[in-house]
Amino acid sequence: MTLTLPTPRMIAPESVPALRWGVIGTGIAAQFVAAMQEHSTQRAVAVTSRHPEKAAEFAEAHGIASVHDSVDALVADPGIDAIYVATPHPSHREQALAAIAHGKHVLIEKPIAMSADEAREIADAGRRAGLLVMEAMWTRYLPQSDIIRQVLADGLLGEVHLVTADFGFVAPTDPTHRLWDPALGGGALLDAGVYPISFASSVLGAPSHVHAVGASLENGVDARANLVVSYVGGGVSLLSTSLVTCLPVEAQILGTEGRLKVLSPFFSPTGVELTVARSATAEMATWRDERFPTMYGAMADEAIAFASYVGEGRTESPIHSLDEVVAVMGTIDQAREQLAAQRTSGS
Numbered sequence: 001m002t003l004t005l006p007t008p009r010m011i012a013p014e015s016v017p018a019l020r021w022g023v024i025g026t027g028i029a030a031q032f033v034a035a036m037q038e039h040s041t042q043r044a045v046a047v048t049s050r051h052p053e054k055a056a057e058f059a060e061a062h063g064i065a066s067v068h069d070s071v072d073a074l075v076a077d078p079g080i081d082a083i084y085v086a087t088p089h090p091s092h093r094e095q096a097l098a099a100i101a102h103g104k105h106v107l108i109e110k111p112i113a114m115s116a117d118e119a120r121e122i123a124d125a126g127r128r129a130g131l132l133v134m135e136a137m138w139t140r141y142l143p144q145s146d147i148i149r150q151v152l153a154d155g156l157l158g159e160v161h162l163v164t165a166d167f168g169f170v171a172p173t174d175p176t177h178r179l180w181d182p183a184l185g186g187g188a189l190l191d192a193g194v195y196p197i198s199f200a201s202s203v204l205g206a207p208s209h210v211h212a213v214g215a216s217l218e219n220g221v222d223a224r225a226n227l228v229v230s231y232v233g234g235g236v237s238l239l240s241t242s243l244v245t246c247l248p249v250e251a252q253i254l255g256t257e258g259r260l261k262v263l264s265p266f267f268s269p270t271g272v273e274l275t276v277a278r279s280a281t282a283e284m285a286t287w288r289d290e291r292f293p294t295m296y297g298a299m300a301d302e303a304i305a306f307a308s309y310v311g312e313g314r315t316e317s318p319i320h321s322l323d324e325v326v327a328v329m330g331t332i333d334q335a336r337e338q339l340a341a342q343r344t345s346g347s
Contacts, residue, residue, distance in 0.1 A: 008143030158257030168242030
């Protein structure tokens, strides 16, 4: 019998409500808005930014009708159904809470906040208001992620013992850049490390122990981190992130009967390779995502999923719960604390 991979179960773009989106920030938002407006029925209708000229340029580039002069004005706009928070993470808590207070569903770029406490506060506010709150971990909504969920549910890998994942790159050291400025949420763990930590969580569940080693600067920004994380179910993950190391940006799930590799860069639409040991031989099956000319086209997947959940009256993603989002932030909190202690002790 030839080994085959499951077919990804995707939500049809035309089957979900066509939401009117307000956008806070003009950085990664350019890729998100372009993707959802080209590949879905979702539409951005208003934007705001700390820099009015950037907001005006963004609106013109994406055909957005309204430019608001403040976050307060945007979230109060009755012509908006959902808010996309695309600012640096130190602003996420305040902006997300403002959106919720004005009755808006909210999609918040990753990491959802600066700590588990902030993430929990956002989650609790959304639940009390009966509104959808979702972290924009777009990886969870890619077709390859649904294939992975089906492979795990079908037990094709047997008992999963180990997950490995990494995301690192070499960034020029610049104290004024957000990656290196603690006031702007700088550091490898918050910027890139959230991806491998979240990937491992999606496979192994709740963590029971976190051990981190690495290096941080005098200002407290972590330059690199390597984590060994144990989980309640007995699995272990080996995770790496860095702003000073060129890492392969791959992920693997390894079990008693097989292994699954997510091609680089694993957090974006790439593909998977499944290897299963049957009797004396191993069989391999491969699936690749070739839908879009650039990877950011797949950001439409999370916009479609978000709209679907709004239509269903959900207050959180069924495949990326708010409790899990908080737990991932808790892992980052612990790793950052351990690296800070190592720097202070000189170990």
